[in-house]
Amino acid sequence: MRRWSSRRKDAVSTLTSEFDRFQDDFDQLRTKLVRLAGDTVKEFSDSPQKFADLKDVIEGRLTVIEDEIGDLGRQLRIKGGEAAGRVEKRVQERPFASLAIAFGVGLFAAQLLRRRRSS
Known part of the structure; x- marks a missing residue:
């Protein structure tokens, strides 16, 4: 049963590292x-205040989006951990049924x- 724990x-x-990579990409985009x-702002010197305001608005919205992505990532980690825990529990309760299901999914994937x- 340690294998399931290890796989979880x-x-x-893996999910954490992928999400961290996504956040890094988002930071670069920002x-x-x-x-x-x-x-x-530099190019359009006739109205620098208007473009400075635009820059501030964009920075503010990107910060809000970044925070929301961080929250979603935390929720994903929690939900993923819960789902993995439920799967692990069911596999421990019914190992032969789990093995049969895994075998069936493997055959199906092989056919595809x-x-x-x-x-």
């Missing part, structure tokens, strides 16, 4: 957008891959 931790770790807004390769 691996899955949570930096580029803020830089672009700053460049726009076989059809895809022959096409």
Whole structure:
């Protein structure tokens, strides 16, 4: 049963690292957008205050979106951990049924891959 625990931790770790990578990509996008807004202000010197205000609005909205993504990531980690725990519990309760289901899913996936390769 340790294998299931280990796999659950691996899955949570994978989700966490993917989400962290997504946040890093988002931070880079945010930096580029803020830089672009700053460049726009420099180019349009006839109304720099208007573009400075636009830059502030964009930064504010990006911060809100970033916070919401962080909240969603935390919820995803919690829900993923709960789901993995439920699956682990059911597998421990019914190991043979779980094995049969896994075998059936494997056969189904093999058939799909076989059809895809022959096409």
